[in-house]
Amino acid sequence: MWPSGGRHLWPSGGSSEMQSHARGHLVYAAGGVLSVHTEHGTWIVPANRVAWTPAGFTHRHRAHGDTDMRIVFLAPSLARLVPDRPAVFLASGLAREVLLTLTGPSGDDAAPGHSRAARTRLLRVLVDELREAHEQPLHLPEPRDDRLQAIARMLRETPADNSTLAELGRTVGAGTRTLSRLFRNELGMTFYEWRTQLRIHHALVLLADGHDTVRTAHACGWSNPSSFIAAFTAVIGTTPGRYRAGGRSGPR
Template identity: 75%
Template sequence: MPDDGQPLRSELFPSAGAHEWASGGTSSVQTHEEGHLVYAARGVLSVHTDRGTSIVPANRVAWTPAGSTHQHRAHGETDMRIVFLPAALARRIPDRPAVFLASGLAREVLLALTSRRLDDAARARLQRVLVDELHEATEQPLQLPEPRDDRLRTIAQHLRENPADNTSLAELGRRAGAGARTLSRLFRDELGMTYYEWRTQLRIYHALVLLADGHDTTYVAHACGWANPSGFIAAFAAVVGTTPGRHLRLTHIRTYDRSRERVSG
């Protein structure tokens, strides 16, 4: 997991919080008694757990179950919102890290819970609405699972360091000490996806980081292994659900002014 640090600014509310992070900022490694949801009102977040990395652009919300050791990392200046859920509501969400499409209503509820002080009854109502929205939402392919097999870990580390590498699985296998057929089976059995699906997820993660750092689409496409921007845009839209340009506009929109919305409790 990345090194720890402190947010630039934090506001805490009952069972919720809002944290401003500089680009590259990371939280300490933590474990909570309650499961929690994180949302990036601006910027991009990644959530690192022992099971893998969840990628959280502006139209997604990530879930981390109670008791999971985790760490958050900001890509670009990031306005991170976090909401903790009581066990009775958390039971309606998977007991593993997950990423969900955030509906317009879910985003507004997340922002309301993390922008002002609410009485207990109002907070409980909003939490129920939020869980109802997520219960109906589709899980998104923005979870990058972490391999356990040493041969897969060798390949995964190489690709993290060289996301544009188009070396075949057979050639990577020769370096890792396993055949392509064995590795293909391991990817499916351990990670639930093919090698090429996993590599695409990794590349999209790197693309989100580079976009958050201000690089243009052409640079990002080549840096992440696509031969041309059009291929990258198509792959990005298939995974993220929007084009890189639209994604960038979303990540720079502030939908709430916390100082204006705060209500004394």
């Protein structure tokens, strides 16, 4: 799909099939929220982030909210300058403008009005901007252990569930110590870090669908909006209200 990249307008809930490409590609949501799913986990891509998927990685995209998706493929000479694994980067103002210019309104990534040489220079500027950007903690790793998978299913279905790890452990037949070790060894984070990440993912989806901050906070398990705002801002770089209103630029 999308051999030339470009601009793709997706309705909320739109999803691609599992696929892989011979060239690595960058994905940017000029509007809405995208998620990138691989066997290693899920990356969430709000409108101030850029997702990178290297060549050969099987993945699929899903739109949350009506989404203006921009795709730019990189030649191997540029792809070698960015990570050899999926990653999400903070999009600087310059990176966003280059992405919009490269994809344009015409549905392809030929940078209308620009020569091939100019487009090559724009791609190099884009890669340089991403190399200067910090990777963002928007990866939700996928557990392999059956017990962790059962917990993940329960929390995805009900993100507001505030059960402790011990309570969830009784449901899946494992002790707290065992589950804590599995979270650290398999996912590289604590249970509470993983659940917070899951909730931030869910919050981005709800905000993209038009829900307000208070409703989103309660739906994602925060007992009061101020705690949700603090957690959201720490990860996304802007408040839920500003994000929902379109103030998504975040810090450089």
